[in-house]
Amino acid sequence: MTTATQEGPSKAHLGFITLSVMLATIMQALDTTIANVALPHMQGAMGATQDQISWVLTSYIVAAAIFMPLTGFISDRIGRKRLFMWSVAGFTIASMLCGAAQSLEQIVLFRLLQGIFGASLVPLSQAVLLDSYPPEKHGSAMAMWGIGVMVGPILGPSLGGWLTEYYNWRWVFYINLPFGLLAWFGLAAFIEETKINSSRRFDLLGFALLSIGIGALQMALDRGQSQNWFASAEIVIETGLVVLCFYLFVVHIFTHSHPYIEPALFKDRNFSVGLVFIFIVGIILLATMTLLPPFMQGLMGYPVIDVGYLLAPRGVGTMFAMMLVGRLSGRVDVRILILLGLLLTSFSMWEMTLFNTDISNWDIIRTGVVQGLGLGFIFVPLSTITFATLAPRFRTEGTALFSLMRNIGSSIGISVVITYLAQRTQMNHEVFASYITPFNQALHHGGGMAELMTPKGLSAINGEVTRQASLLAYLQDFRLMMWVSLCAIPLVLLLKAPQRGAGKEEMAILE
Numbered sequence: 001m002t003t004a005t006q007e008g009p010s011k012a013h014l015g016f017i018t019l020s021v022m023l024a025t026i027m028q029a030l031d032t033t034i035a036n037v038a039l040p041h042m043q044g045a046m047g048a049t050q051d052q053i054s055w056v057l058t059s060y061i062v063a064a065a066i067f068m069p070l071t072g073f074i075s076d077r078i079g080r081k082r083l084f085m086w087s088v089a090g091f092t093i094a095s096m097l098c099g100a101a102q103s104l105e106q107i108v109l110f111r112l113l114q115g116i117f118g119a120s121l122v123p124l125s126q127a128v129l130l131d132s133y134p135p136e137k138h139g140s141a142m143a144m145w146g147i148g149v150m151v152g153p154i155l156g157p158s159l160g161g162w163l164t165e166y167y168n169w170r171w172v173f174y175i176n177l178p179f180g181l182l183a184w185f186g187l188a189a190f191i192e193e194t195k196i197n198s199s200r201r202f203d204l205l206g207f208a209l210l211s212i213g214i215g216a217l218q219m220a221l222d223r224g225q226s227q228n229w230f231a232s233a234e235i236v237i238e239t240g241l242v243v244l245c246f247y248l249f250v251v252h253i254f255t256h257s258h259p260y261i262e263p264a265l266f267k268d269r270n271f272s273v274g275l276v277f278i279f280i281v282g283i284i285l286l287a288t289m290t291l292l293p294p295f296m297q298g299l300m301g302y303p304v305i306d307v308g309y310l311l312a313p314r315g316v317g318t319m320f321a322m323m324l325v326g327r328l329s330g331r332v333d334v335r336i337l338i339l340l341g342l343l344l345t346s347f348s349m350w351e352m353t354l355f356n357t358d359i360s361n362w363d364i365i366r367t368g369v370v371q372g373l374g375l376g377f378i379f380v381p382l383s384t385i386t387f388a389t390l391a392p393r394f395r396t397e398g399t400a401l402f403s404l405m406r407n408i409g410s411s412i413g414i415s416v417v418i419t420y421l422a423q424r425t426q427m428n429h430e431v432f433a434s435y436i437t438p439f440n441q442a443l444h445h446g447g448g449m450a451e452l453m454t455p456k457g458l459s460a461i462n463g464e465v466t467r468q469a470s471l472l473a474y475l476q477d478f479r480l481m482m483w484v485s486l487c488a489i490p491l492v493l494l495l496k497a498p499q500r501g502a503g504k505e506e507m508a509i510l511e
Helices: 003-007 010-029 036-046 055-078 079-101 104-118 121-132 135-166 175-192 203-223 233-253 263-265 269-301 306-328 334-352 362-388 392-434 448-452 455-488 489-495 504-510
Strands: none
Touching: 003 233, 010 079, 010 135, 036 055, 036 104, 036 135, 036 233, 055 104, 055 121, 055 203, 055 392, 079 104, 079 121, 079 175, 079 269, 079 362, 121 175, 121 392, 135 306, 135 362, 203 233, 203 392, 263 269, 263 392, 269 306, 269 334, 269 362, 269 392, 269 455, 269 489, 306 334, 306 455, 334 362, 334 455, 362 392, 392 455, 455 489
16 A cells, blocks of 8 residues: 555545546446436447347446456556546546447447446545544545435436437447546546555466356346246356356366465455345345336336436436445444435335336435435445455455456346246236136126237237236335345344444454
């Protein structure tokens, strides 16, 4: 660590460091979801099929997942500040190229570059804040950092829908330019460089095994539903690669003299439990955001722009919770805050299992705010306690793994809820259709069975059956997410809170 890091930056510099880091975090976090609503417009502009245009999202996710674990190694070899500045510059330039792309091949290539450069932004921002703030202020630091990480993906569809509606789909990428420029100049002016560890060797085999495993997992999750999962040879091969590569990677890091990821990281109980916890948070965060837009558009008839407006208050709830947690940091046991967050999230999911097509805007906003509050109460205390006892030399690598687990959780969560939705819709349709018989007295009202047996009548009744089957499937998905939240509660007991009453001197020793 540098002298500046040990003594801590001045109060003025600390404010500029926080602002610069937040801009970089928000820029990357927004891009995880901001392009989703613009996909139909891109598809038309590029003349692509639905399967082809999905590569705009897949390329970014896969590239970011593969290169995120590299953050710790590159930071040691070239310095954290230099890596941060190159990442911000590369991400901003790649964003401009995405906006200017004239073909599908170009935009997929530039999204790959975006993912490569953006992979390290979130873990680096977390590591910088943890090193810049004293231990007793880590809760407040993680609250500010968490606002960007959590609110970015929530507000992404709203901002993306607004830019696409009133400007052009290209602006969902051009919007990164002011964020990138301000973040770069702030990092250049106020961030101190870390010591370079040129003795650290690059574990090529470890990197290859983890990269292939993560890439195959992301590909299987992204394409599984469209390829009918294990009925497809592609998904079978990708799943086999995932199992084989992850197994070999675990064996490798515990037997290699200079492993790609240091096994000593996992000796810290809070860090290991925190990785499992953030994986579950990732499932809840984006899986719900994946279900609500099609529910509101397909079943309730909302236009895209209104969907964005109604989902935005969810981010407000998250921001409020994080600011409140920042003030409570050091006064309340963080495990109590995490438990409160899980209960609020589970309660909001339970309320969503009671949704129907006649619910009001207020019902959507209210449940969204409660869920946002719950996620805010989980994320900041979890980020704080996960790194409370982790040695500072592991922070950059640890934050990269923390972000990677959240992203993998999100990918798995999205795939699970989409697959479950399709399966339950089909099963519900079969059950509901079994009641469409001449012996059902309810069908004899109005025009009677004679009218229902016409092509127009059959089409109408099938449409209504499909609609009701889809509605029930969404509610079953919300119930599944509720159980996921509740099942995470026992993990709170495994977290070890930092000792109360430890003075600043004792906390400084951990640094």
